[in-house]
Structures are given as C-alpha cells and as structure tokens.
Amino acid sequence: MQPKDIAKNTAKVVQDYLTYQAVKLIIDQLTETNPAEAIWLRQYSSGGKLQNGENYIDELMSELRGKQLVMRILAVRDDLAKQVLEYLPEMVGTSIKQANLEHRRRLLERLTQSSSEANNLDTELDANEPSDENK
C-alpha cells in the first residue's frame, strides 16, 4: 500500500472512531434524559454495526426514530472532530517517540542480558570441563 493510501485509510479509521465515540456519548446523555431511547440506541448499535460509521448512519436513517438521532450524531461527531483533530498529530507523534525509546531500552536490556547469560554459560561450561592442568 502506498503512503497516500495509508493516509486515506488512517483518516477513515479516525472518522469511524469519532462516529463510535459520538454514539457512545449520546447513549450516555440519553441514559439521563430518555432511558428508553438510550436502551434502544445501545441495542441498535451493538453487533459491530459501528465498525463502518457511514453505513451505520445510513441504516439508522431508515429507522422510525433514527432521523433525529442521525442529526444528533452528525452534530456531536463534528464537535468531537473540532476538539480532537487539532492536537492529534502532536499527540501521536510524541507517543510514538516515547514508545520507541522505551522499546529500544528494553531491547538493549535483553541484548545485554542474553550476552551476559551467554558469557555465564561459557564460564560454567569452562568450569565443568576438566582443565588441561589436571590431565
């Protein structure tokens, strides 16, 4: 896959995730204001339907009570996008840098450990071998 396609797919992953979070937020709000509607939306949204956000929204539209909910999901998702997207590159960039440092440190520890283990093993083998002097 080309970097351009990877960028596109990453954008889709983010969009689907924001749709999922918007629905989750609305279910939480409805739990306070309209519990029956919250239960309905939670059940409707189960079973992996939210993995493709745009299909989910299209299908929800055909439900009797779906139209109002769709308008609300679009608004909340737009709002989340405005709050989240701006900081995303820096957050991910910093987090990857920190993770890389941490993984490289652990990798180095393992390499040092296994080379010192190998040395110990050599020493033990040497100790067990009858020395030339005793022959």
Added chain:
Amino acid sequence: MQPKDIAKNTAKVVQDYLTYQAVKLIIDQLTETNPAEAIWLRQYSSGGKLQNGENYIDELMSELRGKQLVMRILAVRDDLAKQVLEYLPEMVGTSIKQANLEHRRRLLERLTQSSSEANNLDTELDANEPSDENK
C-alpha cells in the same frame, strides 16, 4: 468520557493502526527479499495480536528473530507517522464535512418522500371512502 480522554484514545487508535500498517508493509517487503521470514512474521502477527501495537512489539522482542524485526517496525512506523500525521486533521475534517452534507441530503430526501407518501396515502384513503354525495 471527557473530550480529553477521547483525544487520548483516538491517538492510541491511530498509533495502533500505524503499527499494523508498518508490520503489513514489512511483510510485503520480506515477501520479496526473504519469503520464509515473511511467512513467519505473517503467522506470528495473526489472531488479533496487532490490536494492541505496543504489547505486540514487546512480545515480538522475546522471539529469537524478533529483535531485528522490532527495530525495523519501530523505524517504519516512525516513517509512516511522519508521512501521514501532518495531513490527518485536514483529511478527517474534510471527509466528515462531506459525509455530513451527504447524510443530511439523504435525510431530507427521505423526509420529503415520506411526507409525500403520507399525502398520497391520505388521498387514497379519501378516494376509497364513500363520499357523502353517494349516501
């Protein structure tokens, strides 16, 4: 969930996705240069292991041939991040705006359709009712 937590979780989703794409890219490259290693890495990475990128990397480290692969995954992921992250906010923002327009258009179509269907139904019902004149 607070917007701050949603931002954090979205960043993690992106990081995991870039890890997944890095591994996929390396498997593709290895298929050309070292098919046996490609098969090994593909099998090792199956079964949902890549859903948590950092755990996956940590576990791969303890494999005999994992250390080289880990170094390569970290480098490729870093590279992908540099190519993808900068454009991500604009790509997602534009895509959500377009999707919203499209969903709202379809919603309006449905509302117009169902109100004209309701009108037709009224007319049909009126037509089927015996008129007062015939009584």
